Each structure stands twice: as C-alpha cells, then as structure tokens.
Amino acid sequence: MTASLLTRIDHVGIACRDLEASIEFYVATFGLVVAGRETNEAQGVKEAMLHVADAPGGASYVQLLEPLSADTPVGKFLDSRGEGVHHIGYGVVDVSAALEQISGGGIRLVDERPRHGSLGASIAFLHPKSVGGVLTELVQSAGH
Ligand code: V0V
Ligand code: CO
Secondary structure, eight states: OOOSSSSEEEEEEEEOOOHHHHHHHHHHHHOEEEEEEEEETTTTTEEEEEEEEETTTTEEEEEEEEEEESSSSSHHHHHHEEESSEEEEEOOHHHHHHHHEEEHHOOBBOOOOHHHHHHGGGGEEGGGGTTTTTEEEEOOOOOO
C-alpha cells in the first residue's frame, strides 16, 4: 500500500459574515479555545483558528473566515452560496513535495507554490473543479 499524502484533517474552513459572532458561537456552544487570529491580506480574509484536538504532525482546528471585501474568494463564496463550509485543510508532511506529486496526476492547482497560512503554516490550494467540488487545502504546520 502507498503511504497516504494526508496525515490528518488540519482544519475545516467555514465562511462567515461576522467573525466575532462566529467565534462567540463556537466558544459558547462547543467550548473551543481560540489558538490564533490573523488578517491575511493575500488571502483576503480575517480569520481565527479554534483548537479541536491534537493530531499527528500538528492539531486539528475549526477555521472561521470573514472576507476583507466582496471581491475575494470568501466574499464571492458568501454572495453565491451563503455562510457554510468553504474548504477542507489536510495536513501534509511536505507541502512542496505533495504539490509536485499531485500536479503530476493532472489535478488543477490554485497555488503552484506554498503560501503563508495561519499559525505560521505553509499552505497550497487545489481547485475545487478537480476535487469533486471541494476546495482542498494542503497544510504543512510550522515546525513540522
Ligand atoms: C468557488 N467554487 C467553489 C468554491 N469557491 N466550489 C467549492 N468550494 C469553494 N470554496 C466554484 C464556484 O461555485 C464556481 O463553480 C467555480 O468554482 C468558480 O467560482 P468563482 O466564484 O468564479 O471563483 P473563482 O474562480 O474566482 O475562484 C475560485 C477559487 C478561489 C477556488 C480559485 O476561491 C481561490 O483561489 N481559493 C483559494 C484561496 C482561498 O480560498 N482563500 C481563503 C481561505 P460553477 O458555478 O462554475 O460551477 S485562506 C485560508 O484558508 C488560510 C489563510 C489558511 O488556512 O491558513
Ligand atoms: Co484554510
């Protein structure tokens, strides 16, 4: 059997209109703890990572995403589909190696090279049209 490229579910990315209200909901309802918050201009989001559990090579989180403007990936998604699950982020050991291996299989990449992600991670997106309608993110955690 070939070893899996994916080591864990790193995060479930959820599009919301009001980051503060969504954080309050997840904290009050599930008792989650905010592990980090960041404004990522390149990705067009204000986001928060809420820790769910520790997992191999990192941890797993809920990622809450509020768009910085309407003309961003999350802003467009909210306009067309409303609030809800926006993407799945999977842990990988080496994001560059994973991208190379996956693109060799003809999958359409959004990112040819890793970019800066939350909590210091290196991330890259695969296009939802090549992954059965699921926007898919590869995540190499900081320090791994
Ligand atoms: C768009 N589509 C989606 C989708 N967004 N399908 C599933 N899940 C999504 N999230 C579909 C959409 O319904 C259309 O299908 C088609 O793709 C084109 O949609 P569009 O609105 O015209 O969008 P595009 O083509 O301008 O952009 C789509 C892509 C864009 C995926 C290329 O959203 C992108 O670059 N995403 C990656 C960056 C990102 O999402 N950043 C925010 C999270 P039909 O209608 O044609 O069938 S940042 C993050 O997660 C961080 C920082 C982190 O984790 O650390
Ligand atoms: Co993400």
